[in-house]
Amino acid sequence: MGLDLGAARERVRVARALGTLPLLAQALARGELSYAKVRALTRVATPETEARLLGVGRAGTAAHVERIVRGWRCVDRQAEAREAKRRHASRALHVYQDEDGMVVVRGRLEPEVGALLMQALAAARESLYQRARGRAGAAAGSGGVSAETSTVAQQRADALVLLAETALHHGLDPGAPGERYQVVVHVDAQVLADPEQPGQSVLEDGACISAETSRRLACDASRVVMRHDDEGRLLEIGARTRTIPPALRRALHHRDQGCRFPGCGLRFTQGHHLRHWAHGGPTTLSNLALLCRRHHRAVHEEGYQVARGSDGTLQFRRPDGRPLPEVPAPAAVPGDPIKALRACHDSQGLRVTARTGCPGWLGERLNVGWAIDVLHPLAQRSRPCPSSEQGSAVASPSVITLGAGPPPILE
Secondary structure (H helix, E strand, O other): OOHHHHHHHHHHHHHHHHHOOOHHHHHHHHHOOOOHHHHHHOOOOOOOOHHHHHHHHHHHHHHHHHHHHHHHHHHHHHHHHHHHHHHHOOEEEEEEEEOOOEEEEEEOHHHHHHHHHHHHHHHHHHHHHHHHHHHHHHHHHOOOOOOOOOOOOHHHHHHHHHHHHHHHHHHOOOOOOOHHHHOOOOOOOOHHHOOOOOOOOOOOOOEEHHHHHHHHHOOOOOOEEEEEEEOOOOOEOOOOEEOOOHHHHHHHHHHHHOOOOOOOOOEEEEEOOOOHHHHHHOHHHEEEEEHHHHHHHHHHHOOOOEOOOOOOEEEEEEOOOOEEOOOOOOOOOOOOOHHHHHHHHHHHHOOOOOOOOOOOOOOOEEOHHHHHHHHOOOOOOOOOOOHHHHHHOOOOOOOEOOOOOOOEEEE
């Protein structure tokens, strides 16, 4: 008996969430809450709200819990939208001249925009540092005096100037995303063919990377062939081409539908040459497979192996050569599973009866709006307490009882 990939991922999500929600985990272990209830509650529960949501699970049916969780998430989304709107409206940049002629810059930016600015300033500071280091080395070699070290605030000011100069020099058009965000690797052909061969495998800024990393990046990248003479001078440079042409990539995506590594299936993938093109492998559909970034690295840098069998199926192997099955072997089942389960319960002192997982619901109608008003810490609206003739439920931070007394969560 197997599980659909989506159902398996959902169970893993629930298990990870229960690691930070001990009350819900204990209720599930003791049979007080069903998996369906716990699955729904873990979508919204936090250590701060776990106790009150546990009361919801004990009081209502699985359908009640699902409805309250949907309402809870709606309030969460509305609160997030209000916060995002407030932050966006509060963005500002003030630039004015001080009394001594200095220009003062003060502002508020949204988190993602601020992160972009900080990264740009850090890159500009690093560029200025490298220039200053080169000048200091030249001055020391000629017997000159090194320049005074700037403070961090002064370095940021200089970096901002460099950003402004660069923007004006290159124009304000950021270009296509594919050109803005790319990693350039310089690698010798013999290194791609054989990692043991001498040669360079470096990023554009000179940082060294392993030959196998270069091979992974070259599996699915733009390629420009440059020829040099024996002294390193550039003789010829070819046109940029894609390792995997667009038409072939469309066919590859249509065939594989995601990462082919056993148990993955992630949609964000990279093309992998089963036999690398540097070894003479063709860029054809039969020699390609889609792998996500994590498993593409596993195949290249971590020793995992993949090959296509005679029947066209992909065969994966672990670094030690053992086959990696598409589906893991099923867990061992005892000869009498009911007896084994009862023995496990007895050893833990559990007494699970027919009424253990039953909710405290007595047939009242669920008032979702009032339930969210009572339970959710971010609920913005409030209602007057309805008359007691409508039915009842008593709510506290940890317990919801379906019975008499206002407010009517279940009527």
